[in-house]
Amino acid sequence: MNAAEPVLAMRDVAIEIGGARVVDGVSITASAGRIVALVGESGCGKSLTALSILRLLPKAARFTGGTVELGGRVLSAMSEEQLAGVRGDEVAIIFQEPIASLNPLMRAGEQVEEALRLHRGLGSAEARREAIAMMTRVGISDAERRAEQYPFELSGGMCQRIMIAAALICRPKLLIADEPTTALDVTIQAQILDLMRDLRQSAGTAILVITHDMGVVADLADDVCIMYGGRIVESGPVDAIFEEPRHPYTKLLLATIPKLDGPRKVDLKTIAGVVPAAGTWPDGCRFRNRCPLADEACATVPPLVEVGPDHDTACWHSTRVAELA
């Protein structure tokens, strides 16, 4: 892999389900050692975007445009066989639903070892030793005993950590983590986030992390992509996104969260209306039926334009977003 090449480059990716463009022109770049957060509400297209990287889209969904490159190689043009060599080795993925993505018939330890045996050709004793060590690092106490258990014998949080251990064990070039800590308690979450930071430091892994938790974004990410209605509406360095959001959705989203040092018991900011179901977005800017700045201009799709260093937003009125205090 060429060092100058970004590890992941998605360009203009489009995905359709039943005629609706549920992912519409999404571009995301992640370089070695960078953590990119993909943020947005339920149904906005985060998981589909992530799944499309390794061509793991559900049957109902069609990849209708764009390219995905891994270190300069076009993944979207690879054969199934070539892709299988990439999965679990160069690219690891932590799925949103741990129970569904673990093999119910395989012991936890075997699932963690699998990638090592498959891609690294380790013997079973050595693979087991590394698996136990990794399970301990993701906060599983009594890892030796747990390794012998089947998924149904473990709690949801435990399954989640088994999957995280399985994903991290090959020190992948790219880690895709879909809501990796949403099901976990904050004290365990803190351990997992430390581990991800560690991986990027020691192995130079590029990480694409999907979350709806702005605290996790602030804690972990270098760069942030905010998604709404299947489109990236704003992207930029984490500090710029939090300090000077330039899309009304980003600005309002940040303002709705109760702060640990904010005033108590006062009304929080709200975003009017409901999160629209796929395919029921308005024409033009898909946020405009909930946006306080919307006017006639917004009936045309706003392009992503640069508003600062590496900072882009898709809003006709990005200069007025600061008014939405």
Place this chain on the structure above:
Amino acid sequence: MALAESPQPLLQVRDLKVHFPLRGAHKDATVKAVDGISFDVPAGRTVAIVGESGCGKSTTAYAVLGLEKPTSGQVLFDGRDITHLRGRDRQALASEMQIVFQDPSAALDPKMTIGDSVAEPLAIAGRPRQERRRRVAELLDRVGLSQTFAARLPNALSGGQRQRVVIARALALSPRLLVLDEPVSALDVSIRSQILNLLLELQRDLGLTYLFISHDLSVVRHIADDALVLYLGTIAERGPVDALFEAPRHPYTQALLSAIPLPDPARQRRRERIVLKGELPSALDPPVGCPFIGRCPISIDRCARVRPPLVPCPTGTEAACHVRAPADGGVVGL
């Protein structure tokens, strides 16, 4: 003139224990889901129960509502012992206390219209049709839903709208106490603040009392007056929210607070985090002494032998910790 006395709390929980006997492979074992907790909920206030998954939050709520049978201890409502009320007597309490569950989709019958769902408690209480219709209109208005929703089915509503319906139904019989078990956890971020605002507004307007369960400490700090931090079925620390968040004394509360990532990258980078080792031990086999001992960074010998009592701290909370809140007031160890 009558002496000023502090009014009786609406809800009092005294040394509550809920143990589940286990059958099968673990014969004779018991899960000590709730293991001796006491607290008051004053009328018109919000008391929150926080803690990690499996610490006993929901079980406590269910025992208060009579949905789970306490092993020992007492639940007093308005001074009256309701611990063992069952059947018709318990039913009569429906007009005093109601629960709102986490998942609004599971809480609504998919084949029942919104109007019928909201009217259900009124129908069970035998209120006449005319009154039911009027009350449903009132309730929908109260929770910010237009009247057109009455004729719809739940699948035509968003998650936030469904939670409004569930809240409307809980309010139908004008209860004084609402038990809210993770009421916003299943909702989208942009919808959460709408529901939190609604809960605050209802409390202001109707003088409601809330027992509010959540694992989200930012939400708890925002909405509650007092909070209990549970660990393995016992109270690690409790107190007014201000004191608890600004000057926590229990090492678990401190670790929990330090682990919440702040939505502020600059501050988050400067923060010191207390990293706990290990994980929540099982309620199947809790330690003899302090429940927190397996993960505690400051434990002393005594912690393994004696369960620490809740002791008032000068900082305004009560903590159960031999080191941070010694019973004799002196400083042990350190």
